[in-house]
Amino acid sequence: MDFAPSARAAEMKAQLVAFDTEVVRPAEPVYRKQREDSGDIRYPPPVMEDLKAEGRKRGLWNLFFPDDEHGVGLSNVDYAPLCEVMGSSPLLGEATNCSAPDTGNMEILVQFGTDEQQGRWLHPLLEGEIRSCFAMTEPWVASSDASNISSRIERDGDDYVINGHKWFTSGALDPRCKVAVFMGVTDPNADPYHRQSMILVPMDAPGVQVRRGLTVFGHDEGPGHAETLWENVRVPASSLLGEEGGGFAIAQARLGPGRIHHCMRAIGLAEKALELLCIRAQQRVAFGRNLADQGVIRERIAESRMQIEQARLLTMKAAWMMDTVGKKAAQVEIAAIKVVAARVATDVIDRAIQVFGGAGVTDDFPLATMYAHARTLHLVDGPDEVHMRQIARKELGKYEQFRADAPLPAARG
Helix, strand or coil, X not given: CCCCCCHHHHHHHHHHHHHHHHHHHHHHHHHHHHHHHHCCCCCCCCHHHHHHHHHXXXXXXXXXXXXXXXXXXXXXXXXXXXXXXXXXXXXXXXXXXXXXXXXXXXXXXXXXXXXXXXXHHHHHHHCCCCEEEEECCCCCCCCCCHHHCCCEEEEECCEEEEEEEEEEEECCCCCCEEEEEEEEECCCCCCCCCCEEEEEEECCCCCEEEEEECCECCECCCCCEEEEEEEEEEEEHHHEECCCCXXXXXXXXXXXXXXXXXXXXXXXXXHHHHHHHHHHHHHCEECCEEHHHCHHHHHHHHHHHHHHHHHHHHXXXXXXXXXXCCCCCCHHHHHHHHHHHHHHHHHHHHHHHHHHHHHHHCCCCCHHHHHHHHHHCCCCCCCHHHHHHHHHHHHHHCCHHHCCCCCCCCCCC
């Protein structure tokens, strides 16, 4: 296995770090002030458009696409260290047009969208002119099992009529959000994996309601996570993404790359937390000694470094397999990193909070927000338990020949 990035990717990472250091980080106070001055937590600060223009000027745009037509043609192994850099910087992903859920939506539009759909939605997304959202999770069913989805997409002549109740509709609260990728049932009588379809819905279509933003550990701002209602929403039949009954397959095609992107960013988040932990430990004195000289603190630093390196190696292996043998063959590795990366990010940030003391849980420092994000990664794109179930099933399958399907012993009277 060769995890070394290409010369081009190494150069691009250096350019990305320079962009972040020289332009993006200095703009963070401006970004926050513009949002605060607006009095609207959803307000998109104008400085972001300046950052996007500069990112595009530097050739740091749509980096996640593995082809030259839509992006810069980086492999997953090449993109991984770039995505890690984005994970440590809160504005860098959007400044390079590499933010979820737009990245996943663009990927499936390339793979499954018609020329008409790509012209109307993909091209403005690629240009960073609009945002999008993804409507799959529902409040009344266990949405980790996609076969539970209950929202309906029903054919009516030349149209489809959509009814459903969704939440954690990522990106729906952004005023620039113009289109939703909506998952619902088109044939309730089909088998569980062919009941659902995906359809493109303009956010200004009659019947679409963005009810509220959902707080995550008290945090709620920006594009956020929305509770949405879809009542008799009518769209042309040409809005169907792919074919009827293909929703589950499209979801898997979307979530595979999305999961590895989440993991890459989570490692960047953990690196940032470890950096903050080490700086704090060097600066603070307790009981006559620097925290950095305390054995318990050194142990936590060492544990964090080891965990990050292990997670990075496993993530790079998954990226390498996606590049060489494809997403299907890398299913176990993708599932594993989804669990491990979230776990490592949460652990390291938690240790950093402890070293910061009371300051760590305030908004005076970024750790509380970072923790809220890391903790949600245990649920995003499937909870840890679903991925671990998949890994265990695959592992046990190697020893199926030893299975004893003996009847249960009779109950004793």
